[in-house]
Amino acid sequence: MDSLHSGNRYRSLFRFIIKWLGLTILILIFTGPYIWMVSSAFKPREEIFRYISPISWRTFVPLEPTFENIQRLLVELEFWRPILNSLGIAIATVTISLFINSMIAFALSRLKFPGRDFLFILVLATLLIPFEAIMVPMFLVVQNIGLDDTYFGIFLPWVADAFIIFLLRQHFVEIPDDLQDAAIIDGCTPFQIFWKVFLPNIRPALVSAGFIKFIYSWDAYIWPLIVTRDPDKAVVAIAIARLFTDQDILWEFVFAGSFLATIPIVLLFLFLQRYYVQGIATTGIRG
Amino acid sequence: MIQAVWVSFFSYNLITRTGEWQDIQNYLLAAQDPLFWRTIKNTFIFFVLKVPIQMALALLLALLVRQPFRGVGAIRTVILIPTITSMVVVSVIWGLMYHPNNGLINGIFETVGLPPQPFLINTKQAMPSLALMTIWKDVGFNMIFFLAGLMSIPDVYYEAGMIDGANRWQLFRHITLPLLRGTTIFVLVTSMITAFKVFTPVFLMTRGGPASSTRVIVLYIYENAFIYNKMGYAAAISVILALALLLASLFQLRYRAGS
Numbered sequence: 043m044d045s046l047h048s049g050n051r052y053r054s055l056f057r058f059i060i061k062w063l064g065l066t067i068l069i070l071i072f073t074g075p076y077i078w079m080v081s082s083a084f085k086p087r088e089e090i091f092r093y094i095s096p097i098s099w100r101t102f103v104p105l106e107p108t109f110e111n112i113q114r115l116l117v118e119l120e121f122w123r124p125i126l127n128s129l130g131i132a133i134a135t136v137t138i139s140l141f142i143n144s145m146i147a148f149a150l151s152r153l154k155f156p157g158r159d160f161l162f163i164l165v166l167a168t169l170l171i172p173f174e175a176i177m178v179p180m181f182l183v184v185q186n187i188g189l190d191d192t193y194f195g196i197f198l199p200w201v202a203d204a205f206i207i208f209l210l211r212q213h214f215v216e217i218p219d220d221l222q223d224a225a226i227i228d229g230c231t232p233f234q235i236f237w238k239v240f241l242p243n244i245r246p247a248l249v250s251a252g253f254i255k256f257i258y259s260w261d262a263y264i265w266p267l268i269v270t271r272d273p274d275k276a277v278v279a280i281a282i283a284r285l286f287t288d289q290d291i292l293w294e295f296v297f298a299g300s301f302l303a304t305i306p307i308v309l310l311f312l313f314l315q316r317y318y319v320q321g322i323a324t325t326g327i328r329g
Numbered sequence: 330m331i332q333a334v335w336v337s338f339f340s341y342n343l344i345t346r347t348g349e350w351q352d353i354q355n356y357l358l359a360a361q362d363p364l365f366w367r368t369i370k371n372t373f374i375f376f377v378l379k380v381p382i383q384m385a386l387a388l389l390l391a392l393l394v395r396q397p398f399r400g401v402g403a404i405r406t407v408i409l410i411p412t413i414t415s416m417v418v419v420s421v422i423w424g425l426m427y428h429p430n431n432g433l434i435n436g437i438f439e440t441v442g443l444p445p446q447p448f449l450i451n452t453k454q455a456m457p458s459l460a461l462m463t464i465w466k467d468v469g470f471n472m473i474f475f476l477a478g479l480m481s482i483p484d485v486y487y488e489a490g491m492i493d494g495a496n497r498w499q500l501f502r503h504i505t506l507p508l509l510r511g512t513t514i515f516v517l518v519t520s521m522i523t524a525f526k527v528f529t530p531v532f533l534m535t536r537g538g539p540a541s542s543t544r545v546i547v548l549y550i551y552e553n554a555f556i557y558n559k560m561g562y563a564a565a566i567s568v569i570l571a572l573a574l575l576l577a578s579l580f581q582l583r584y585r586a587g588s
Contacts, residue, residue: 065404071465072407078433079422094436101436170578174526174547175571178554178563261415263529264547268555279417283533286421293425300418311413315406318413322470323477 076304077102083111083301087294111298121299123274124281127193128303131277132259135197136252143203144248147210148236152222162211169204174264181268195269196277200259206251209324213244250321253314260307278303355565365566367541368549371456375545376524378460379467384516386464387471388509392501394472395479409469416466420533423462424449427534452542455535459543462530467523471516478512479505518581522574546570 082090084104093100115121149155150162173180180199181190189195217240225235241248263279270276276284282299285292311318359365394405411419426433427448435445448458482505490500528547531537537544537552546566554563 065400069404069407072411074433075419075422075426076410078426091431094431094433096440097433097436101433170575171571172522172526172574174528174550175567175574178550178560178567181554182560257413261417263415263417264532264551268551279415282421283417286424286533291425293431296421296425300422304414304418307413307415308410311410312406315409319409319473322473 076308079297079300079304082294082297084108085294085297086110090293090297111294112302115295115298115302119285119295121281121302124276124278125302127275128260128278131193131197132256134193135200135259136255138197139201139203139206139255140248140252142201143206143251144210144241144244145236146202147207147214148240150207151211151214152217152235152240153232165204165207169208173199177264177268184269190269191271191275193275196262196266196275197259199265200255200262203255205325206255209251209321210244210247212324213247214240217243246317247321249314250317250324253310253317254321256310257307257318260303355561356569358562359565359569364541364544365549368544368546371541371543372525372527372545374456375460375527375543376521378457379464379524380517380520382460383464383468383520384471384513387468387516388475390468391472391475391479395476408472411466412469414466416529417533419462419466420530423465423530424534427458427462449535450539452539455539455543459527459530459534463524463527467520471520474512474516475509478509482508514581514584518577521577525570525574 078101081102081104084107086106086108089105146165150158150165184190184195184199189198221239221243222235225239230239261279262277263283266277266280267283270280278299282296282303285296285299390408394401394408425431429435429445429447429450432448434448438445447454449455486504486508487500490504495503526547527545528551531543531545531548532551535543537548547570550563550566550570553559553566
């Protein structure tokens, strides 16, 4: 009886250890690259290479933490410029696209006009063709209207977004008709109904759409690569890629630049995770 | 899109901005271009290496983070962080991790006594290395859909199954899997599209090399359009890619409409 009892205890202790060992390895697989990136961003160049083999805690902790990499990257290599470019483009993309796409979503869900459902299907159809398959003609269009190598040209193709229209429409549809009827009786114009009654009611969906749009704008690489030549107009993704593909990889600057480009988004994500997950999941459970 | 079809019938010169009507020459060119077929094959290999493993892991992780235990929220967050990190950052950091001499992964290999590997500079290892990296990045994205699918399965099904004496594997096999079919098809098609349009990691980490072993279709479109100045040819390949992906999407919509 006694030995059986202690056998059970050992077995449950064993299972406990296995479970937490597994979870620790899982967490390390996903966080390891980030820990390496962040610690290396604060290491002098020689220290980055010194503790790679064998691996020890020194690989992941700066022994003499320094801001020199980040400072030199920002000032000497003018990394502040792509950061400002990317921020400005992301903010412009998010505000303009939320404004325009929410109006389209409103029209496609609450206004009645002939051909509405066909229009909505047309909008959804654009989701089926990925950007990579139309980047060549898109570039020719942008070039023909003279917007290549401009900030405007970088974000213009991203303003209309079927995903956001779909997401916001899902939420507009759920608002009861009574609310719309009451507003019409009160003498509201369609725009007032949209702006004062409907928009405030879908605030969480707007946060989802805005955050997802921000991430995609920050992430964009291939389009800015095609459409800009002027190094002053480079976005963060372009600037980091250039540090990496230079003749000699500038390891310390690659780490510092990646750190600057990633950590603000991750911090934002910690607060907005719920909205992100809900926004993404909505597209998957549609019928 | 219409413009793409239009341009694909021309030989368009980016610098002079002029073109000549070429009929279906660009498409015939593609059919006879061994490098074009190579890029299709490579893209397909990438898809095969990446998507099945990624989906299986995503489902496993979804089942794991669905359990209520202390710290599960943190694990979910950690799995999702790569999905919100920019592809360029992931590519450059993994590019350094795969570095043959100073990379983190060979550091780990040497520490545990494994021989160091060439990874991206070896024709056999380059594509699997790229696939592994994108699995790491995209698995959380797939997990979100599987998690939403799992949540939509009513608990009463499991309760009924347990009353009938089913064990955990039987519950999974006969309740979870069949009810996740719609989700699985959706994830398969979206992951397939993502795999077929891969560009950034390949462009940054291998440039299609070594010896074209990782030259994928979007990279080939980019090179033709913006390096070799063959816009018409690039547009023709784009149209072929778009049609292929459109077919995959329609298959998914049809399946969903049918069920």
